[in-house]
Amino acid sequence: xxxxxxxxxxxxxxxxxxxxxxxxxxxxxxxxxxxxxxxxxxxxxxxxxxxxxxxxxxxxxxxxxxxxxxxxxxxxxxxxxxxxxxxxxxxxxxxxxxxxxxxxxxxxxxx
Numbered sequence: 168x169x170x171x172x173x174x175x176x177x178x179x180x181x182x183x184x185x186x187x188x189x190x191x192x193x194x195x196x197x198x199x200x201x202x203x204x205x206x207x208x209x210x211x212x213x214x215x216x217x218x219x220x221x222x223x224x225x226x227x228x229x230x231x232x233x234x235x236x237x238x239x240x241x242x243x244x245x246x247x248x249x250x251x252x253x254x255x256x257x258x259x260x261x262x263x264x265x266x267x268x269x270x271x272x273x274x275x276x277x278x
Contacts, residue, residue: 171252171253173253173254176254198227202219202220202223205219205223206219206223210222
């Protein structure tokens, strides 16, 4: 992978996260619009509206289940690795604790 550069302490990333996560509401309207378009162009000649809703909803649930099973663990692993590499405050706390434990072990060995 290419080298990554830290340009701030997370403000840009935080702003992008807020914008992306708030788009959930807009995505629901997009989903409804795409469903109506698919139904109108392809399904209305073959199935009723209720059957079309059931087919599209089952497809959406199947997609969400696959996403949850396969994609989410990979995204979490990637996020954890990124956080660990790029200034995670918990990592710094653990390093301080490890330093203190090393000093305590040295003190116990010297006694």
